Amino acid sequence: MLKIKKISKQFKGNDFYSLQDVSMEINKGEIVGLIGKNGAGKSTLMKMMAKSLKPTSGVITYNGVDINSQDNILIDFGIMIDPVFYPEMSVVDNLKFYLKLHGKEELYPNIESTLKLVELWNARNRKPKGFSFGMKQRTALAIAMVAEPDFLILDEPFVGLDPIGVQKLIDILKKWSSERQISMLISSHQLGELEALCSRYVYIEGGKLADSFEGSEHPSVVVHLDSTKNMEILNPLLSDTINLTDNLLDISTGTTSEDLNKIFGVLGEQELIFKIEVKENHLKEIFNKGA
Structure with missing residues (x-):
């Protein structure tokens, strides 16, 4: 749907590439x-996808068309990178103006449900100029989502939401992805929320694509085994969801109840358990490598 090919960005006056x-x-x-x-370089990449920055070299295509070759090619995009709205206009009027500007007045009924999703319905008649940073983020998020876009670009969409609001947003984005086939690129430092939502990740480091990997549907727990005891008894119980490396037993939460009962039965019977911990998510591991 969207292809980025050898995109680079060097800002005027810099002797280095930001991307x-x-x-x-x-x-x-x-x-x-x-x-x-x-x-x-995350924001630089997202801004080039949103056409607010032009690449120094490379090309971005959407449905096979260079996005910088014609106007209005991103008409079906919802974009939240920097909070953008009219600060002197009420929240509800901002959304109405956005829909009118895009010729989508028929979607006015979406305004109430969207503002309730981002927890701004009670503030709908207030002007964003006096909002906190989190409320401004949520206003921008509502604008990005209200027009039922085919593609979402979201930078830090969870900021300002309480845990219930975060879960509601994750649920609706998952639903949009599965039922309406909406594509999304989401950047966030809230790694747990990303892991609950994304099917794949790209890792940018120093302006370059350092890694790309699939997400895991199920987190794991790690059982530290007593290294003084014989662990070979566990070999028949190992599987795609239960892995043994040295004295660490990695057990996916996607393991069937039957297999869980078997493995923990043997672990308890043989007194093999030294301690148990929740496995650090892969995203956190990546961040910690360079820390």
């Missing part, structure tokens, strides 16, 4: 997480 030779694809209905430390 260099990045290539990736996002397919229809796919939710991709964009991760990286501050200054890695």
Whole structure:
């Protein structure tokens, strides 16, 4: 659906590239997480996808068309990178104006449900100029979502939402992905929320694509085994969801109850358990490598 081929960006006056030779694809209905430390180039990439920056070299195509070759090619995009709205206009009027500007007045009924989703319905008649940073983020998120876009680009969409609001947003984005086949690129430092949502990740480091990997549907727990005891008894119980490396037993939460009862039965009977812990998610591991 969207292809990025060897995109680079060098800002005027700099002798270095803020982004260099990045290539990736996002397919229809796919939710991709964009991760990286501050200054890695994530926002630069998203802004070039949104046409607010032009690449120094490379090309971005949407449905096979270079996005910089014609106007209004991103008409079906919902974009939240920097909070953008009219601060002197009420929240509800901002959404009405956005829909009218895009010729989608028939979607006015979406306004109430969208503002309730981002927890701004009670503030709908207030002007965003006096909002906190989190409320401004949520206003921008509502604008990005209200027009039922085919593609979403979201930077830090969970900021300002309470845990219930975060879960509601994750649920609706998953539903949009599965039922309406909306594609999404989402950047966030809230790694747990990304892991609950994304099917794939790209990791940007120093302006370059450092890694790309599939997400895991199920987190794991790790059982530290007593290294003084014989662990070979566990070999017949190992599977795709139960793995043994040295004295660490990795058990996916997607393991069937039958297999869980078997493995923990043997572990308890043989007194093999030294301690148990929740496995660090892969996203956190990546961040910690360079820390």
